[in-house]
Amino acid sequence: xxxxxxxxxxxxxxxxxxxxxxxxxxxxxxxxxxxxxxxxxxxxxxxxxxxxxxxxxxxxxxxxxxxxxxxxxxxxxxxxxxxxxxxxxxxxxxxxxxxxxxxxxxxxxxxxxxxxxxxxxxxxxxxxxxxxxxxxxxxxxxxxxxxxxxxxxxxxxxxxx
Amino acid sequence: xxxxxxxxxxxxxxxxxxxxxxxxxxxxxxxxxxxxxxxxxxxxxxxxxxxxxxxxxxxxxxxxxxxxxxxxxxxxxxxxxxxxxxxxxxxxxxxxxxxxxxxxxxxxxxxxxxxxxxxxxxxxxxxxxxxxxxxxxxxxxxxxxxxxxxxxxxxxxxxxx
DNA sequence: TATTGTTATACTCTATAACTATA
DNA sequence: TATAGTTATAGAGTATAACAATA
Numbered sequence: 001x002x003x004x005x006x007x008x009x010x011x012x013x014x015x016x017x018x019x020x021x022x023x024x025x026x027x028x029x030x031x032x033x034x035x036x037x038x039x040x041x042x043x044x045x046x047x048x049x050x051x052x053x054x055x056x057x058x059x060x061x062x063x064x065x066x067x068x069x070x071x072x073x074x075x076x077x078x079x080x081x082x083x084x085x086x087x088x089x090x091x092x093x094x095x096x097x098x099x100x101x102x103x104x105x106x107x108x109x110x111x112x113x114x115x116x117x118x119x120x121x122x123x124x125x126x127x128x129x130x131x132x133x134x135x136x137x138x139x140x141x142x143x144x145x146x147x148x149x150x151x152x153x154x155x156x157x158x159x160x161x
Numbered sequence: 162x163x164x165x166x167x168x169x170x171x172x173x174x175x176x177x178x179x180x181x182x183x184x185x186x187x188x189x190x191x192x193x194x195x196x197x198x199x200x201x202x203x204x205x206x207x208x209x210x211x212x213x214x215x216x217x218x219x220x221x222x223x224x225x226x227x228x229x230x231x232x233x234x235x236x237x238x239x240x241x242x243x244x245x246x247x248x249x250x251x252x253x254x255x256x257x258x259x260x261x262x263x264x265x266x267x268x269x270x271x272x273x274x275x276x277x278x279x280x281x282x283x284x285x286x287x288x289x290x291x292x293x294x295x296x297x298x299x300x301x302x303x304x305x306x307x308x309x310x311x312x313x314x315x316x317x318x319x320x321x322x
Numbered sequence: 323t324a325t326t327g328t329t330a331t332a333c334t335c336t337a338t339a340a341c342t343a344t345a
Numbered sequence: 346t347a348t349a350g351t352t353a354t355a356g357a358g359t360a361t362a363a364c365a366a367t368a
Contacts, residue, residue: 016220016224016227016231016232016234016235017223017224018220018223018235019223020219020220020222020223020280020284021216021219021220023288024287024288024291025291025295025303025306025307026194026197026198026201026291027216028306028307028310028311028314029190029193029194029197029306029310030194030197030198031237031310031314032190032309032310032311032313032314033187033190033191033194034237034314035313035314036187036190036191036313037187037191040187055182055188058181058182059177059179059181059182061181062178062179062180062181063177063178066177070177071177073177074177074179076192076195119181123181126185127184127185130185130186130187133312133313134186134309134312134313135317136312136317137309137312141305141309142186142309144302144305144306145186145189145190145305145306145309146186146189148193148295148298148302148303148306149189149190149192149193150189150193151294151295151297151298152193152196152197152294152295153189153192153193153195153196156296156297
């Protein structure tokens with residue numbers, strides 16, 4: 001039995017329904033996130049970056065001199081996992097780990113010129129890609145979605161109070 | 162230097178900014194999803210279920226008799242990974258793998274009575290939990306968010322055309 | 323005694339190749 | 346030759362305990 005076409009088969013056998021799951025907002029968010037993440041990683045690949053390494057690089061560019069523990073907090077990842085991420089960025093010449101005189105245990109994270117330039121280019125590419133995914137979406141709707149996401153993350157009222 | 166309070170330290174050292182990342186819708190979705198997933202798994206734990214096992218069970222309840230390949234497609238997971246998930250559900254007595262006479266390679270997945278009852282209880286618990294997370298959110302806003310998520314997943318216009 | 327960065331480790335999730343038995 | 350379910354395996358991502366140096 002040679003098929004060659006998944007859609008034809010689905011029509012023959014009967015489409016699988018997801019009535020119950022579709023009732024959950026989280027179901028739709030999870031599936032959208034999967035697409036978003038795969039797409040983003042594809043955009044970042046030419047820059048030699050992944051989602052985590054991009055997020056770390058951009059946060060260091062935005063906050064030069066910050067410590068590893070602060071970065072781990074900001075990105076909501078564990079300190080041990082951050083070590084290999086920073087090894088990767090440092091090995092690529094995008095950041096430096098600079099000893100801080102006032103606390104000889106700590107390292108201040110700083111972007112190199114190369115790091116700042118790569119962050120800028122990657123950010124532009126990501127912006128263009130997200131704009132493509134969201135084409136036709138009104139800015140007001142976009143902002144409303146962000147508000148809902150922040151409510152889910154921080155609870156009603158938001159945590160910036 | 163004894164601290165005891167992360168918030169006080171943040172004020173002393175300076176809060177880490179995420180100006181660039183906050184510009185991406187995907188950033189907010191990712192962080193909301195992390196909270197949602199942790200929360201959901203906590204709710205499902207008393208039922209002996211995880212997100213994937215719950216999704217699989219509910220889809221089998223909604224589509225009794227479906228094949229493993231169909232379920233894998235519906236849940237967007239690879240066939241090899243589905244095997245252990247179904248082993249878990251079958252071992253817990255929630256589903257059965259029934260030989261289908263017309264194709265002796267395939268198994269028809271069916272929920273047991275216990276499986277249907279557990280799915281019903283878990284769904285009620287998840288609904289209550291999501292309602293708690295989204296309290297105060299207007300139904301129209303909720304629907305708009307779902308539309309945006311579906312646009313991200315399927316592209317503008319949606320794939321149901 | 324607590325904290326910074328680190329190592330080692332483990333557990334989950336996900337992805338691919340290859341096998342068997344059927345078609 | 347292709348498909349259904351399976352096995353083995355490898356790669357990410359994530360989490361915890363424990364260590365050396367320093368506060």
